[in-house]
Amino acid sequence: MSEHTTLVTGGTGFVGGYLVPKLDRTILTTRDVERAKKKAGADGDEFLEWSDDLKIDPTTKIESVVNLMGESIAEGRWTDEKKKRIRSSRIDSTRTLVDQILKLEQRPKVMVSASAVGIYGDPGEVIVDETYPPADNFLGDVCVDWENEALRLAEHGVRVVLIRIGIVLGRGGGAMEKMLPLFKMGLGGRLGSGKQWVPWIHVDDLAGMILWAIENDSVSGPVNASAPNPVRNSEMTQAIAKAVGRFAILPAPKFALRIALGEFANSLFSSQRVVPGVANEKGYSFQHSTIESALDEIVDK
Numbered sequence: 001m002s003e004h005t006t007l008v009t010g011g012t013g014f015v016g017g018y019l020v021p022k023l024d025r026t027i028l029t030t031r032d033v034e035r036a037k038k039k040a041g042a043d044g045d046e047f048l049e050w051s052d053d054l055k056i057d058p059t060t061k062i063e064s065v066v067n068l069m070g071e072s073i074a075e076g077r078w079t080d081e082k083k084k085r086i087r088s089s090r091i092d093s094t095r096t097l098v099d100q101i102l103k104l105e106q107r108p109k110v111m112v113s114a115s116a117v118g119i120y121g122d123p124g125e126v127i128v129d130e131t132y133p134p135a136d137n138f139l140g141d142v143c144v145d146w147e148n149e150a151l152r153l154a155e156h157g158v159r160v161v162l163i164r165i166g167i168v169l170g171r172g173g174g175a176m177e178k179m180l181p182l183f184k185m186g187l188g189g190r191l192g193s194g195k196q197w198v199p200w201i202h203v204d205d206l207a208g209m210i211l212w213a214i215e216n217d218s219v220s221g222p223v224n225a226s227a228p229n230p231v232r233n234s235e236m237t238q239a240i241a242k243a244v245g246r247f248a249i250l251p252a253p254k255f256a257l258r259i260a261l262g263e264f265a266n267s268l269f270s271s272q273r274v275v276p277g278v279a280n281e282k283g284y285s286f287q288h289s290t291i292e293s294a295l296d297e298i299v300d301k
């Protein structure tokens with residue numbers, strides 16, 4: 001059987017570090033090929049320099065595409081410039097990618113394209129599956145436009161899966177890399193009232209869901225990538241404190257985080273009781289369905 005080649009954008013990042021080693025053969029796009037080659041984990045078989053005028057050889061044979069690139073939303077203050085980069089590194093870049101894929105002599109069968117639970121805004125206590133409408137705010141608009149660029153491929157017969165990713169928990173990156181040192185020093189604490197629901201997913205399950213989405217022809221459209229048991233921020237705080245064997249007694253007030261982080265702080269206080277409706281219906285089997293199980297894998301005892 002011939003090798004299955006996957007083109008991965010943003011494969012040098014946190015999620016890509018877990019996904020790429022599980023794929024058969026990969027072509028990774030990156031803004032810095034030399035840095036990507038040196039980076040442990042980004043073990044692509046072939047690298048393509050990413051730029052706004054990326055050209056992919058039309059004879060390239062690609063069976064699937066995973067689109068993960070995007071300027072981090074959690075690093076740095078949300079200035080107007082930063083917000084422009086958040087938008088264009090997802091929307092303009094996905095447009096460039098799709099334009100190139102459409103020029104291939106042989107199109108891939110499937111593209112799994114990242115989106116985020118930020119699309120849902122702040123629905124409070126409501127249980128949110130993939131049918132919930134998008135929010136009318138900055139992140140909601142970014143996600144809708146990002147998904148629409150990816151969906152242009154669906155108009156040309158390519159199966160498009162839009163994975164609406166929750167807060168990804170795992171070793172070596174994402175939210176845990178920021179939170180664990182604080183909790184280990186006894187400085188962790190709930191955010192505000194702590195009542196807000198947090199849609200989390202273990203990075204092994206996110207990588208697992210992406211592979212599952214590539215392999216399952218019946219999966220298309222929006223798919224919530226979050227664990228079946230979202231928790232309130234206060235529950236997550238207590239679970240992390242317990243896992244590291246420390247108390248978490250210092251709540252972080254909203255005004256302080258707004259001063260430190262700018263508009264991004266609002267997303268930390270949004271309540272998103274997201275459930276993986278499509279993954280449950282189509283039979284994805286989670287490795288970590290409870291926060292305790294996820295933390296057990298992540299935190300060294």
Ligand SMILES: NC(=O)c1ccc[n+]([C@@H]2O[C@H](COP(=O)([O-])OP(=O)(O)OC[C@H]3O[C@@H](n4cnc5c(N)ncnc54)[C@H](OP(=O)(O)O)[C@@H]3O)[C@@H](O)[C@H]2O)c1
Nearest residue numbers: 010012013014015030031068069070071089116165167168
């Ligand atoms: N981690 C989470 O909790 C989370 C939650 C919701 C959604 N997501 C989404 O899932 C995807 C992967 O997340 P991740 O945590 O793996 O992200 P990450 O670690 O920040 O990696 C993203 C990759 O995108 C590329 N990139 C960054 N800025 C770019 C820009 N301005 N233009 C083009 N490429 C750029 C980088 O690759 P090069 O430097 O090699 O070019 C980087 O390695 C992202 O789209 C993110 O929005 C993640």
